[in-house]
Amino acid sequence: RSNVVPVAPILTKLQKDCATPLPLLRHVADSMAADMRAGLSADTGSDLPMILSYVDSLPTGNEKGLFYALDLGGTNFRVLRVQLGGKDDRVIATEFEQVSIPQEIMFGTSEELFDFIASGLANFAEKEGGNFQLPSGRKREIGFTFSFPVKQTSIDSGILIKWTKGFAVSGTAGKDVVACLNDAMERRGLDMQVSALVNDTVGTLAGARYWDDDVSVAVILGTGTNACYIECVDAIPKLQGHNSTSGRTIINTEWGAFSNGLPLTQFDRDMDAESINPGEQIFEKTISGMYLGEIVRRVLLKMAEAGSLFGEFVLEKLSTPFVLRTPDMSAMQQDNSQDLEVVEAILYKVAGVKSNLNARKIVLEVCDTIVKRGGRLAGAGIVGILQKMADSKGLVSGKRTVVAMDGGLYEHYPQYRIYLQDAVTELLGSEISNNIVIEHTKDGSGIGAALLAATNSKYE
Numbered sequence: 001r002s003n004v005v006p007v008a009p010i011l012t013k014l015q016k017d018c019a020t021p022l023p024l025l026r027h028v029a030d031s032m033a034a035d036m037r038a039g040l041s042a043d044t045g046s047d048l049p050m051i052l053s054y055v056d057s058l059p060t061g062n063e064k065g066l067f068y069a070l071d072l073g074g075t076n077f078r079v080l081r082v083q084l085g086g087k088d089d090r091v092i093a094t095e096f097e098q099v100s101i102p103q104e105i106m107f108g109t110s111e112e113l114f115d116f117i118a119s120g121l122a123n124f125a126e127k128e129g130g131n132f133q134l135p136s137g138r139k140r141e142i143g144f145t146f147s148f149p150v151k152q153t154s155i156d157s158g159i160l161i162k163w164t165k166g167f168a169v170s171g172t173a174g175k176d177v178v179a180c181l182n183d184a185m186e187r188r189g190l191d192m193q194v195s196a197l198v199n200d201t202v203g204t205l206a207g208a209r210y211w212d213d214d215v216s217v218a219v220i221l222g223t224g225t226n227a228c229y230i231e232c233v234d235a236i237p238k239l240q241g242h243n244s245t246s247g248r249t250i251i252n253t254e255w256g257a258f259s260n261g262l263p264l265t266q267f268d269r270d271m272d273a274e275s276i277n278p279g280e281q282i283f284e285k286t287i288s289g290m291y292l293g294e295i296v297r298r299v300l301l302k303m304a305e306a307g308s309l310f311g312e313f314v315l316e317k318l319s320t321p322f323v324l325r326t327p328d329m330s331a332m333q334q335d336n337s338q339d340l341e342v343v344e345a346i347l348y349k350v351a352g353v354k355s356n357l358n359a360r361k362i363v364l365e366v367c368d369t370i371v372k373r374g375g376r377l378a379g380a381g382i383v384g385i386l387q388k389m390a391d392s393k394g395l396v397s398g399k400r401t402v403v404a405m406d407g408g409l410y411e412h413y414p415q416y417r418i419y420l421q422d423a424v425t426e427l428l429g430s431e432i433s434n435n436i437v438i439e440h441t442k443d444g445s446g447i448g449a450a451l452l453a454a455t456n457s458k459y460e
């Protein structure tokens with residue numbers, strides 16, 4: 001071809017545009033803390049919604065009794081029951097079931113969806129065995145994890161703002177989702193009640209806190225990303241007429257909406273412009289699992305077209321949005337073979353690309369550049385939260401503080417985890433960062449919601 005440019009300058013420019021040196025990370029952490037303060041002052045004027053969770057009391061370990069959890073956040077919903085035995089016995093028994101939601105329900109009416117959920121819950125409740133015991137005179141209480149944008153109105157009510165993640169159910173937006181569920185349970189003749197409506201990050205925090213009193217932040221890094229933390233009510237100017245006996249409450253930051261000071265490239269801007277929510281969720285688009293692979297694909301397409309990176313490639317494949325997924329990127333980066341066979345195979349399989357060794361090495365450099373930026377920015381975001389907590393005395397320096405972490409990206413991508421931890425250590429210095437423990441909590445959110453039903457029980 002004529003006008004072929006070498007690949008090296010494209011890579012160099014990418015690395016320069018994605019660089020996250022310490023001063024940049026510091027600026028991102030400071031901006032995160034500043035946006036959090038602004039979001040706590042008023043409902044508008046900040047990127048960060050800083051949503052009140054109405055969760056003022058966290059599990060202590062003393063909870064006793066039978067509680068249910070219902071988790072709706074994707075194409076499956078999960079139901080769970082747990083028998084809690086208090087300080088010494090803790091979790092005596094637990095059982096769960098997962099039900100996948102048929103496509104027609106995701107595109108149906110609100111009544112159809114909630115009837116489907118109530119019937120799944122009823123089937124599960126019918127199978128409750130002798131390990132589980134409910135004191136007489138009580139209804140079974142449910143912690144309801146609902147991971148869609150909700151305007152929470154109390155611990156057990158919240159208005160759906162809009163469906164996301166492929167749901168297109170008619171008639172729920174603008175309604176209280178707990179009332180929708182209660183109505184469906186009534187139609188089904190199911191005598192249970194929702195005691196807590198929680199976001200999945202809030203459930204994760206509660207679940208981790210049950211085992212460890214030092215947990216005060218929870219972060220999810222999966223398909224999307226979000227974070228919540230424990231805040232002092234005195235530090236929430238927009239909170240009016242809400243009394244918390246503990247003086248503290250959980251704030252759901254919705255930090256995916258953050259956007260200040262991020263190092264972005266043309267590839268990011270193009271991906272954003274072509275997305276279903278242009279201009280929104282910029283932090284999420286830079287650090288979460290749904291997008292990292294797509295950014296890499298866009299870079300590789302440019303390298304293939306402008307720089308002839310690959311000898312042969314199927315343009316239709318490599319130009320299809322989201323064909324290269326973050327798990328593919330991660331799998332390529334785990335390839336330790338001399339001639340990078342795994343990289344070769346994945347490139348061929350997912351992108352229809354034939355690569356020589358040199359091209360495969362460049363592909364790995366691109367992956368590393370994007371995962372490094374994502375992991376380091378996520379780390380800076382966490383430090384921003386810790387800084388905000390420090391100024392409202394939520395974080396005492398020298399005290400152990402645990403960040404509960406959940407999500408497939410963090411769980412399955414070792415390089416991401418390392419870059420994230422590196423950024424936290426660089427920003428805080430080794431002495432302080434020794435007291436900040438980032439702990440992976442697998443499926444804390446399911447049990448967390450049941451625990452929040454217990455701490456917010458109608459019978460206490």
Ligand code: ADP
Pocket residue numbers: 073074221222223224288289290326327328330331406407408409410412413
């Ligand atoms: P969700 O966030 O969809 O509720 P998960 O927390 O399980 O669910 O996260 C799933 C996401 O994790 C996937 O969309 C993907 O981006 C990421 N992921 C899953 N497996 C891997 C992997 N092996 N390597 C890197 N990322 C992965």
